[in-house]
Amino acid sequence: MKVRGLREEAADILAVELCRADGTALPFTWGAGAHVDLQLGNGLVRQYSLTNLAEDAALHVAIKREADSRGGSRWLHEQLRIGSRVQVGVPRNLFPLQDGDDEVWLVAAGIGITPLLAMYRHCLRRGRPVCLLYFARSEAHLAFAATFAGDARASLICGLPADEVSGRLRAELPTWRPGLQLYTCGPAVFMEQVMAQAAAAGWPDEARHQEHFQAPANPAEVQGGFELVLARSGQRVTVQAGESLVAAAARVGVGIPTSCGMGMCGCCVTRVLSGTPEHRDQYLSDAEQASGEWLMPCVSGCQGARLELDC
Numbered sequence: 512m513k514v515r516g517l518r519e520e521a522a523d524i525l526a527v528e529l530c531r532a533d534g535t536a537l538p539f540t541w542g543a544g545a546h547v548d549l550q551l552g553n554g555l556v557r558q559y560s561l562t563n564l565a566e567d568a569a570l571h572v573a574i575k576r577e578a579d580s581r582g583g584s585r586w587l588h589e590q591l592r593i594g595s596r597v598q599v600g601v602p603r604n605l606f607p608l609q610d611g612d613d614e615v616w617l618v619a620a621g622i623g624i625t626p627l628l629a630m631y632r633h634c635l636r637r638g639r640p641v642c643l644l645y646f647a648r649s650e651a652h653l654a655f656a657a658t659f660a661g662d663a664r665a666s667l668i669c670g671l672p673a674d675e676v677s678g679r680l681r682a683e684l685p686t687w688r689p690g691l692q693l694y695t696c697g698p699a700v701f702m703e704q705v706m707a708q709a710a711a712a713g714w715p716d717e718a719r720h721q722e723h724f725q726a727p728a729n730p731a732e733v734q735g736g737f738e739l740v741l742a743r744s745g746q747r748v749t750v751q752a753g754e755s756l757v758a759a760a761a762r763v764g765v766g767i768p769t770s771c772g773m774g775m776c777g778c779c780v781t782r783v784l785s786g787t788p789e790h791r792d793q794y795l796s797d798a799e800q801a802s803g804e805w806l807m808p809c810v811s812g813c814q815g816a817r818l819e820l821d822c
């Protein structure tokens with residue numbers, strides 16, 4: 512696709528509009544909450560939520576420049592220009608808005624506004640009741656402020672000290688009643704507070720939904736001691752404790768392509784031929800994990816003594 516628009520949406524946040532390079536209509540559709548993979552010119556793959564709806568003839572994403580960027584957001588902020596070509600994956604939705612007319616509560620912090628903005632737009636367009644709580648570090652960090660200007664359904668909360676966030680959530684979230692659904696996205700610690708306060712206000716598990724932008728801070732290590740069989744190459748290797756399947760395969764000369772290395776991007780997805788995976792990724796859906804057919808070898812392990820992969 513081609514970059515058709517670039518805008519500094521807020522401090523450290525770049526809004527990007529992408530259209531097909533040949534100007535034709537998009538060959539796919541998507542629902543609110545979906546994301547796309549962007550293949551960067553430096554070989555990395557990164558995921559970004561779509562902020563617009565499929566009715567539009569372009570893809571809109573917003574990219575936060577991370578202070579500790581490993582080359583993803585920094586590359587995009589520094590290299591993208593109007594007219595730049597970018598390889599874009601088909602939209603995928605791991606954070607869908609539930610169907611129906613239930614009232615939707617959206618609770619965002621920082622760049623977590625991006626999938627929730629699409630949900631907000633979806634609700635407005637469908638006439639579905641919606642309330643948005645959007646926490647930003649400062650007014651300068653508030654993205655898409657013009658979209659919410661003068662809208663009583665959106666509460667924009669800027670510069671609140673971290674130790675006051677829980678109290679504010681407690682004050683804002685209503686006691687749950689049938690017909691309310693909550694979606695939250697933001698830093699992990701923020702989402703934990705949202706989920707806890709919602710639970711305290713009676714929101715059941717099935718009414719609370721969250722999207723992770725970051726891998727868990729301290730993922731459990733892979734238990735070693737099992738045999739990894741690499742069917743295509745005929746190689747076998749014993750996986751060490753704490754060693755990834757990707758690293759174990761590399762020891763016997765088998766390369767598995769990776770990008771994020773955190774179980775989030777899907778780059779390393781590999782078919783399982785036999786054995787039971789121990790999934791640790793956030794990429795495969797629950798159903799895909801349960802099928803046992805695929806695993807993400809950058810983070811996942813094995814529940815038994817032997818795992819055979821199609822690589």
Ligand code: FES
Nearest residue numbers: 770772774777809
């Ligand atoms: S490299 Fe991204 S999921 Fe494995």
